[in-house]
């Protein structure tokens with residue numbers, strides 16, 4: 001009897017610390033979501049072509065971080081910047097094929113697919129970024145976004161790069177006539193090509209990630225872009241003249257492959273939509289601040305000659321570009337132009 005009490009006591013003393021240790025380990029054991037099965041985890045590949053320290057690059061990272069945090073690591077957005085995964089046109093094809101799930105291309109680069117979107121490319125279409133945002137949220141803007149659905153794409157947000165400026169190596173551009181004869185890089189958009197035909201320049205559609213090399217080799221003599229893109233890719237180091245013209249908008253649609261989007265649960269769709277909305281507000285401010293900062297840096301470095309178009313000169317340029325609006329109307333009708341904020345309130 002005494003022996004069996006001893007055995008019970010011995011087992012008790014041995015088991016208690018073991019149980020305590022086991023329980024505490026279960027409690028503190030880290031949740032390793034990497035160990036979730038393929039079915040449980042959601043991996044989204046997000047490809048874009050610009051640098052990390054640009055309004056798009058920074059917003060992409062923030063979006064990925066927030067989604068990871070809010071889904072407790074279940075959803076991972078893998079961001080591929082600088083065109084390392086796919087270049088300009090390739091990324092759209094990859095999204096359409098479903099090889100990747102998310103991209104944020106410049107709207108200009110969607111105009112081969114949905115030409116009506118080139119209303120965003122019209123010179124001086126918008127007086128401010130607020131006007132761009134208002135138009136995008138309007139009925140006309142929603143109709144434009146719906147056109148993308150016919151191509152199995154869904155646009156869930158708008159991020160700004162900002163307004164474009166003109167740089168070149170030939171002469172200061174103070175008047176639109178100064179653009180005559182200059183070989184200018186543009187994005188893949190016919191309206192942008194028309195804009196340069198009107199001033200007798202030679203537009204060339206070139207992939208963003210080869211602009212630097214093309215400028216260096218002399219294949220092109222000038223280009224138009226936002227200041228964050230001009231500086232992050234060092235274009236200005238190869239150019240003598242910069243004109244602050246603010247003549248055109250550059251922004252991005254956040255595009256999901258529609259089949260993929262529809263395969264998501266309601267909860268996940270809500271998570272993406274709400275987070276994107278929050279990041280968008282933050283991104284708009286960031287784009288404005290970064291462009292201002294880059295302008296200040298360029299002014300201080302005195303490494304490029306800068307000309308600022310006055311408000312009067314901008315009006316003259318806008319008038320001179322009227323045939324580009326006619327070109328758009330002839331091809332795609334006047335509905336979207338009529339609904340630009342600058343015309344909407346004019347009686």
Ligand code: LMR
Pocket residue numbers: 049050056105106161187207208225229
């Ligand atoms: C460009 O090609 O100039 C831009 O679209 C790059 C970008 O994505 O901002």
